[in-house]
Each structure stands twice: as C-alpha cells, then as structure tokens.
Amino acid sequence: MKKTIMWDCELSDCSFQECHLPGSDFQGSSFRGCHFPNADVQASSFRRSHGCCIDPRTNKVRKAIFDFPEVLSMLECFGIIIDGQGGSECP
Numbered sequence: 001m002k003k004t005i006m007w008d009c010e011l012s013d014c015s016f017q018e019c020h021l022p023g024s025d026f027q028g029s030s031f032r033g034c035h036f037p038n039a040d041v042q043a044s045s046f047r048r049s050h051g052c053c054i055d056p057r058t059n060k061v062r063k064a065i066f067d068f069p070e071v072l073s074m075l076e077c078f079g080i081i082i083d084g085q086g087g088s089e090c091p
Contacts, residue, residue: 022060046070 001021008028016036024044031051040060046052050070054061055077066074072082 004024
C-alpha cells in the first residue's frame with residue numbers, strides 16, 4: 001500500500017499492524033483509537049493529523065512528517081511526561 005492517500009479521513013479503532021505505507025499521505029486525518037504496530041510509515045505525511053499512536057521503537061518512521069505538538073505523543077512510549085500536553089489517546 002505504498003503512497004496511499006487518505007486526506008481528511010476519520011479512522012476509528014483501526015489496526016495498521018505490519019502495514020507497508022511508505023510515502024503515504026494522511027493529511028488532516030483523525031486516528032482515534034488506531035494503532036500502528038510494526039508498520040512502515042517512512043517518508044509519510046501526517047500533517048494536520050491527530051490521534052496517531054506510533055511507537056518509534058517498533059515502527060519505521062524515518063523522514064515521516066508530523067506537526068507540532070502532535071509529534072510529542074511519540075515520546076509517551078518512553079515514559080516521558082510532557083507537562084501541558086493534555087490528554088492522549090495512546091495506551
């Protein structure tokens with residue numbers, strides 16, 4: 001599924017387990033309750049997206065594009081507490 005385009009989509013409780021999605025474009029999409037275990041999202045765009053639970057330890061994320069502050073959710077898997085971030089949908 002290389003270079004998949006999903007602009008402004010509402011995705012809920014989806015699993016992208018082991019999906020091969022390099023170069024995909026998820027601009028403006030909502031990923032409520034979605035998970036990306038062992039996925040390849042290298043060089044994919046997550047601009048204006050929210051709710052992504054992507055663990056950089058178990059996924060290929062090189063050159064993927066995320067907006068600030070949404071990218072901070074990727075630090076939660078390290079047990080880092082980010083003051084003022086608000087709620088998160090990551091487990």
